[in-house]
Amino acid sequence: MAETLATFRQMPLRHPRPRTAGFSAWCDRHFKWLLVAPAVVLILALSIYPLMFSLVVSFINYDFQVPGHAFVGLKNFERVVFDPVARWSLVLTALLSFSCVAIEFLLGLAIAMAMVKSFRGRGLVMSILIVPLFISPVIVGQAWTLLLQRPFGPTNYLLTQLLGQEVTISWLTERPWIYISLIIADVWQWTPFMFVILLAGLTSIPPNLYEAAELDGVDGWQAFTAITLPHLGPMILLAITFRLLDAIRLFDTIFIMTGGGPGTQTYTASYYLYTVGFTQFHLSQATAGSWLFLIFTAAVVTFLVRRLLKAEVA
């Protein structure tokens, strides 16, 4: 290597570039910074600047119907806090997201338990099971609308045939069916997510633990509570955290299936912010609402991530 270096030093420079030599040296000195610079610029331009700008917007008037951008203090936040629709949308977001995630977890766990052992056609069944994950939520919403909408959807007809009496449920306009419809659509699409993660967790549990338990005369339920659940704990927390973060942004299916109605009964936080910002054009109010929503979300995320980290340490 030393020889090579010596040889190289004696080689004449074919293209002396005195004018750029300084620049090259500068590049060499700051090479690591040059490498990260594009990413930093992108993050600043696409994340930090909009975030800061949105913070500014939430304290000024930025309304397409009211000229000027006067400073209004906390007025935009006040409008959101005292808006009963905003409060309801937050409550509904919590109710729907927790309901969906709880059902998806239970179903996902049950399917994962059923699929953990190999059987004929398992690959095909798994492939079919995860198909909903790849479908756009807008399409899912449209598909469920077609299935449930009266008078054209087949759901009521099928239920009538099954139950032997006429079923006339207004799935998309009548409480509580409207919430059940939204939960069904969400559960149909996202249960496979839970299933995939939990199945990965189940397959990583050493089988010898179950063999030892069997030798000790432990029954299935005891094995589940004493072996499966403790080993699956971190994966469960991970799956629930990821899913909950996604569920609280519920928008697409609401937009397609109910349009927020009837009244404001299916306004989630995302749908409320969309309506205020892009139907009513009160951008500063929508921005203030987004910040408040972010704070609530951050609290949930922090709680879940701490639990996740604690589980990892344990």
Added chain:
Amino acid sequence: MNDRERRDFEAGLAQEVDALLRGEPTRRTFITRFGQMTGMLALSGPMLGAMTDWALAQAKLELADPSTPLGKAQALALAASIEGPTDGSAYRAVQAAKQYSGVTLSMTYEAGLQALDPRNFSGPMWEQLTGIKSNVVELSNPDQYSKAVAEHIAGSGAFDVLDISPAWTPSLADGGVIAPLDDYIKEYMNPADLEDYHPLYRALPTYKGKIWGFFDDGDMFALYYRKDIFEDPKLMAAYEAKFDKKLAVPTTWEDYAQVAQFITDQMAPNVYGAGHFRKAGSPGNQFDFLQQFRANGGQLFDDNMKAQLATPAGIKTLQNMIAANNASIPGNNELDAVSLWAAFLTGKVAMIYSWPPTGRMAANYSQTATAINFIPQSQIAGKVGYAVVPGNPEHATGFSKALSADSANPVAAYLFMQWVTSPPVSLARVMLPYALRDPYRLSHFKSELYADLFPGAKDYLRTLNNSANVGLLDPIMPGAQDYFLSLDRMATSVWAGADPQQALETAAAEWDATTERLGADSQKAFYVEFLKLPGSTADNTVEKLGQAVVID
């Protein structure tokens, strides 16, 4: 550089040299290639844009068979643009626009079917006539407002021609987003062409004494009903026996609910009396509420700009609407505009009121275009009658063409607007099977070519004209979106079981909050301007003003 740094540097240099001699990538080659890649990425955006523009520019002018009514109308539009009459607005616009050959005009259009007209017909024809290219920017309906405002604030000059709802005219004019047309009209237009608008639509783009656009879409509700059902002798006899009056197309909302209930009682589950688009936001219940509320004598605001929704007129309106819902097809409250069309076209519903495309679809004319094949074939063609909606029909939204105040080519943009809305060109456009532009000029309503478009088209045109004679306009003032949203929420909550009085009070409170937010005095000034327009109230329709147009 100390010894350690020197050792590190030389070690690093040696590694690089070895790599160079082995022909492996070095930091320098990495930086070079990274720079090349970044450059390519930077270039790819504009290149892709240019290729897309080129591909779109290849869209050819689609002309119908010259022997058809549409083909003849298109030929007439072309002749009027090339040969004249030389004082016609179309001819003058083309002649004046030729000097701007090579310019590209950006124009907003509602995404989907609406944009097919400038892409397939008016855009390519205008380019062939003048050399001016068109760049059609498709936007969702709310974005047609918000993008226009946002681009104006940014001063980007992104748009030249804006397709706007007339309800937005005051706020866009006051906000400096759109420019007045009066001077251009004086210079380029044949004033007789302004007189060719139906009186309801003529004044729509006028605000504070100036003209801010050209009205371009007669979105008038009309009643479409099954003639075969209303003329069924058995049903007629049964109706007369039950109500001691003849079965007829309803002219009051009470009659409407009664007739709908009667048909449902007699014919369900094969046919139901009526159907309505009642689903939230699709496109919303505000139009139906507003037309019935004002026909029932309701006033939107009092002198202090307090909302007057929670009044007997409001209660009566909701009660009538509930009665109509109860008499309608199961799932009525879940229907949107398209599924209502499907219910009517498949023969499940005896009466609907909706926008003018209903008549063209019922006759199976629209479905001749592949772009609109998501609508089922009509099973009721030849059986459909047309009538004015009971009371006063709503002119629901509509479109005006407006000139962007930030346009870099305002004259060329104006001339396109003048040409495309001129009588012969606009006639050809409202006759396109896939377009959702509806007749709005007197020459449209009286057109023999349009009357030949499908069986019954003459009656259809007469009904649209008569509807405009007694039609009501959506409130044209800032905050219209907020007011509309409150009405839609109110109505859908009532359909779901909320108490009508309480729902009306909630909506009124929301209206008051909107008015307060926008400034009560300012809103009052807008409202006073709106009340001057024909069609602002049931006592101020074109007919009541003695300006009704009669079509033979």
